[in-house]
Each structure stands twice: as C-alpha cells, then as structure tokens.
Amino acid sequence: MTRDDVRTGSVVVIHAFDDVPEHLFRVVYVYDDCVGGYSQTGPLAPEYGEPAYDLIKAVHRR
Secondary structure (H helix, E strand, O other), X not given: OOHHHOOOOOEEEEOOEOOEOOEEEEEEEEOOOEEEXXXXXXXXXXXXXXXXXXXXXXXXXX
C-alpha cells in the first residue's frame, strides 16, 4: 500500500499485529510514512493511531 492508494476519509483494513486482530481504520490524516486516524472496529476502537503503510492490508471503502 502506498500513499497514493489512501485518501483522507478512506476506511482501510489494518493487518493483525501483536495481540490486535485485523480491524477497520478511518483515515483522517495522510502523512509521508503513515496515516493518522481512528480504529473503527476491534479492541482499539475508537482510539487514535498512526499505522505505517505496511500495516494497511487494503482500502475497504473511500
């Protein structure tokens, strides 16, 4: 996934990591090395985070 694939307002699928399952994440900010926004599902909802692009599995919807 690259910066060009993701836009502000996109909902993306974040890969499972550590003890956190795959989940949906709404993008609020697009940075050079990561995105900023809020988890929509899973145990981190509604926490703010800044996952790197390599954690984004797919764009769920734009």
